[in-house]
Amino acid sequence: VQLVESGGGLVQPGGSLRLSCAASGFQFRHWYMRWVRQAPGKGLEWVSMINPTGTTTTYADSVKGRFTISRDNAKNTVYLQMNSLKPEDTAVYICNANIRWADHWGQGTQVTVSS
16 A cells, blocks of 8 residues: 655645645555644644545544545545645645555645745
């Protein structure tokens, strides 16, 4: 299983970024996918989840209405569109797949929201 995130960077408050997570080594279309984040000096925070078909999504209250998770099963990729970014969104964003009760993680992509 391999998960490779991309799309992070430095953005001003109010700006937008789109993160991608390219998956390989498993049947992507069969599994839920999640985004989590880790802010400096803090633990992991769950951000969002999407079901295998992309028809059901859930979000943490802290990002609801600003972030959108989606997936392209033909490309084995899950996305996180982040709008109206705030300084408190600064974190390493990590892609997660729980496959047969085993968690798999990407290396993460840094998102910094600062003026």
